[in-house]
Amino acid sequence: MRTKWIVGITVSLALALVVLFVLGRETFHAEITIDATPEEVWSVLIDVSGYADWNPLLVPISGEIVEGAEVVYRMTQPDGTQSNMTSGIGKMIALKELHQHAGIPGILTAHHSYLLEPTQGGTRLIQHEVDNGIAMLFWDSSWVQPTYEKVNQALKLHIERLTESQR
Numbered sequence: 001m002r003t004k005w006i007v008g009i010t011v012s013l014a015l016a017l018v019v020l021f022v023l024g025r026e027t028f029h030a031e032i033t034i035d036a037t038p039e040e041v042w043s044v045l046i047d048v049s050g051y052a053d054w055n056p057l058l059v060p061i062s063g064e065i066v067e068g069a070e071v072v073y074r075m076t077q078p079d080g081t082q083s084n085m086t087s088g089i090g091k092m093i094a095l096k097e098l099h100q101h102a103g104i105p106g107i108l109t110a111h112h113s114y115l116l117e118p119t120q121g122g123t124r125l126i127q128h129e130v131d132n133g134i135a136m137l138f139w140d141s142s143w144v145q146p147t148y149e150k151v152n153q154a155l156k157l158h159i160e161r162l163t164e165s166q167r
Helices: 001-025 036-046 049-053 144-166
Strands: 025-034 058-062 070-076 080-095 097-104 109-118 122-132
Touching: 001 122, 036 144, 049 058, 049 144, 097 144, 122 144
Parallel strands: none
Antiparallel strands: 025 122, 058 070, 070 080, 080 097, 097 109, 109 122
């Protein structure tokens, strides 16, 4: 009888954790068109030494953006709070896709992608992120979407200034 109780409690806890994990999911999506070629946009995205010139959220402090590597970023939230975040560089398709992931599975994970699509006269840049985990139920993520939009604007201005000076 005691074994049935233990199994019942264990199964109930496992189901509760699964439900909390599924409920703790949020997606962020920001797009912008940049007056530059995919090559020009890509070269800025993979140049860790230049992030401080344009990125108000994440600045790499170690590592490089190559598939399979890890990059440690200094993250600055809009309220000025700073922390270090380690991100694994996943799949990369030159001039098209850059995937990164961070976090602790089950607690809080982030799967972030930059997607580049050529357009007439430029490049559409898409940032897409899915955050999962129990911590999402307790974390105020209201600042993330507007910050990604701000990052896109900053990247656009930076690249268009660079390309304008080179033309």
